[in-house]
Amino acid sequence: MARPQLETAAADLRTASDATNGDASDRLTELADQLDDLATRESGPDHGRLARIQSALADLGDEVGEAAGDAIDDANDAINAYRETIEGGV
Numbered sequence: 001m002a003r004p005q006l007e008t009a010a011a012d013l014r015t016a017s018d019a020t021n022g023d024a025s026d027r028l029t030e031l032a033d034q035l036d037d038l039a040t041r042e043s044g045p046d047h048g049r050l051a052r053i054q055s056a057l058a059d060l061g062d063e064v065g066e067a068a069g070d071a072i073d074d075a076n077d078a079i080n081a082y083r084e085t086i087e088g089g090v
Helices: 004-018 022-040 047-061 066-083
Strands: none
Touching: 004 022, 004 066, 022 047, 022 066, 047 066
């Protein structure tokens, strides 16, 4: 089952990765890959897994420029939209 919000978040993180370099770029790409995987798995991720990803994004937000930061914010919005659809809410 595809989860379009997580696919969107992954695409946003790839945009952020393209807008920065070094370790931050590598980490953003890794997180995008994780979200792509979670978007297509048979069972969806739980709140804890998504919260860990969002925590990593918050840490990265301090290391990147404005363009990458905006894309990270967009990814967080998409993750939050998905989290609202799973049991337990946000």
